[in-house]
Amino acid sequence: MQVLVLASGSRYRAELLQRLKLPFSQLSPDIDETATPGEPPAALATRLAGAKAAAARSLTSEPAIIIASDQVAALNFERLRKPGSVELARAQINKMNGQYVDFFTALCLLDTTTGHQFTALDHTRARLRELSEAEITRYIDADLPLDCAGSFKVESLGISLFDSVDSSDPTALIGLPLIALCKGLRTFGFSLP
16 A cells, blocks of 8 residues: 655644544645636646645655645635734734635645546635624634634634535535545545445
């Protein structure tokens, strides 16, 4: 059986992959994540996941199945990024206040021996409730979502910000669509319950 390599430095993706109880290593390929002019969010997420898998392949010396994922958050087709600061997180949540936000989470599995790929794309649509400035401040202070696209952690206190979250895979919003990943791993011969 080939080894699994998670092509991401994200602790959130690593925590999700640990749920499958399969051994894996982790590396963080460096790629340019700049969108091309007019590139739709879903296409960007798909392209970036493939680019991460290809970059990780060049860093991997033994036969492996590379697991790469990328997520693009968009508010009315405007890309939302990881805020990095409390001020930017506050501004981003204010912009999303009462709005629908779309999250496109792409997955690319790559067999380094054969070059065979498995790809999938999850679309999650979330609607933030109407939030007061005090609620936004309390949330940011409590959860510090500065390294999360959209400025929230749905797996934590961030769930309290929403009226609804619609997805075919609840783990996709956290950053790694495990339902699609399990399907892909089965196609590569991994035994999962």
